[in-house]
Amino acid sequence: MHKPNPAFVYLATLAIVLAACQSTTGNNTGEGNSASPASSNAPTSAKGLKIGSLLPSTGDLAAIGQQMVGAVPTLVETVNACGGVNGEPVTLIAQDDQTDPRAGAAAMTKLAEVDDVAGVVGSFASSVSSAAVPIAVRNKVMLISPGSTSPVFTERAKKGDFNGYWARTAPPDTYQAQALAKLASEKGFKRVSTVVINNDYGVGFEQAFVQAFKKLGGTVVNEASPTRYDPKATTFETEAAAAFAGKPDAVVAVLYEETGSLLLKSAYQQGVSQGVQVMLTDGVKSAGFPAKVGKSSDGKFIVTGAIGTVPGADGKALQALNQLWQSKNNQAPGEYVPQSWDATALLVLAAQAAKSNTGESIQSKISEVANAPGTEVSDVCQGLKLLREGKDINYQGASGNVDIDQNGDVIGVYDVWQVTDDGKLTAIDKVTPQ
Numbered sequence: 001m002h003k004p005n006p007a008f009v010y011l012a013t014l015a016i017v018l019a020a021c022q023s024t025t026g027n028n029t030g031e032g033n034s035a036s037p038a039s040s041n042a043p044t045s046a047k048g049l050k051i052g053s054l055l056p057s058t059g060d061l062a063a064i065g066q067q068m069v070g071a072v073p074t075l076v077e078t079v080n081a082c083g084g085v086n087g088e089p090v091t092l093i094a095q096d097d098q099t100d101p102r103a104g105a106a107a108m109t110k111l112a113e114v115d116d117v118a119g120v121v122g123s124f125a126s127s128v129s130s131a132a133v134p135i136a137v138r139n140k141v142m143l144i145s146p147g148s149t150s151p152v153f154t155e156r157a158k159k160g161d162f163n164g165y166w167a168r169t170a171p172p173d174t175y176q177a178q179a180l181a182k183l184a185s186e187k188g189f190k191r192v193s194t195v196v197i198n199n200d201y202g203v204g205f206e207q208a209f210v211q212a213f214k215k216l217g218g219t220v221v222n223e224a225s226p227t228r229y230d231p232k233a234t235t236f237e238t239e240a241a242a243a244f245a246g247k248p249d250a251v252v253a254v255l256y257e258e259t260g261s262l263l264l265k266s267a268y269q270q271g272v273s274q275g276v277q278v279m280l281t282d283g284v285k286s287a288g289f290p291a292k293v294g295k296s297s298d299g300k301f302i303v304t305g306a307i308g309t310v311p312g313a314d315g316k317a318l319q320a321l322n323q324l325w326q327s328k329n330n331q332a333p334g335e336y337v338p339q340s341w342d343a344t345a346l347l348v349l350a351a352q353a354a355k356s357n358t359g360e361s362i363q364s365k366i367s368e369v370a371n372a373p374g375t376e377v378s379d380v381c382q383g384l385k386l387l388r389e390g391k392d393i394n395y396q397g398a399s400g401n402v403d404i405d406q407n408g409d410v411i412g413v414y415d416v417w418q419v420t421d422d423g424k425l426t427a428i429d430k431v432t433p434q
Helices: 009-010 012-020 062-081 102-113 124-137 152-159 173-186 202-215 237-244 259-269 289-293 318-329 337-354 359-370 380-388
Strands: 050-055 091-096 119-122 143-144 166-170 191-197 227-229 250-254 277-280 305-312 376-379 393-396 416-417 425-431
Touching: 050 062, 050 102, 050 337, 062 091, 062 318, 062 337, 091 102, 091 166, 102 119, 102 124, 119 124, 119 337, 124 143, 124 152, 124 166, 124 202, 143 337, 143 359, 152 166, 173 250, 173 277, 173 305, 173 416, 173 425, 191 202, 191 237, 191 259, 202 227, 202 250, 202 318, 227 237, 237 250, 237 259, 250 259, 259 289, 318 337, 337 359, 337 380, 337 393, 359 393, 376 380, 380 393
Parallel strands: 050 091, 050 119, 119 143, 143 166, 191 227, 191 250, 250 277, 277 305, 376 393
Antiparallel strands: 305 416, 416 425
């Protein structure tokens, strides 16, 4: 067990300091579960580092996205309270991508070409990041996603599409799919089917899962004719019936919350889901999901007993983040808050390491501050201090060690969660990729 960093004490009490200080984030973004505005218009003439966030406050992923949105200004406030970056406060400009690729592309264009940001935290949906990343690359803006997990980004990075202007603090679904396949195998499931949202996230996950599960000796019964649903659909009777046809041991459902809840409710109403284990992923892991699917005639939650996986957080900075978040929001941080914190931290640390506030400079230093060699630091303020002194650092994040490889990927660890009788989501285990 590592020796606690004294900076933990600083972060745990930072909220008290911030309450007495004037915020210099340059935005009015909401935190926690409160709704946040579509954007915030910070002055574009600020001398210091200017970054943006491109995350879903509305749309299919809003339930998870709203807390992610709140993580970014919390990190910026932390940094500004301990001296900022390159001698100036950091300015943050927040944009709501609406969980929609078109809206995300428009918002990314504004951030890059109007607001002239150097780096952006985003997006969450892989389809939105796919739309945003060409804009970021063209404008030499460093884009770090805290939640876009599609394997497509790894393949594109290998081809050289991103020129180093892409990274993520959540591991690609190649790893989560392997973890979920391993979990299904350990549960004794031999025959499973899949149903996924028809976008980069769903299809990429499906393909990686099928490959991994077959390697473990399992059969995906609808492999030849996979069930994929339109993200814009409002009815799902056909897809639900197809997914549960033939009574597989389990249905692996890679969904978003709003549409996914309707699909699973339809499966229940058609009577096809009884006796079939439902296996879920990170796209629906939010407190409100079981209630959205609904209850059965006897008052029980329809998805009671469903199990799933989600990228976990086990980093050295997690304890301090949990304490800070609790003090500011009176609740524990939600899913992907640690990844959002770390994505923001990497942007500011890279700018300080480069002693420059441009996207090109940040891009050149991301790997250097994220990986060895260098002094391991889990507190962003300590990291900034060492960088100001000309020392090298190896940032150890809240989500994990955030060691970023040549494709912008991290590996990570996965929590196994389950829907309990009272509709709560409870972590019951951990699983690592096979």
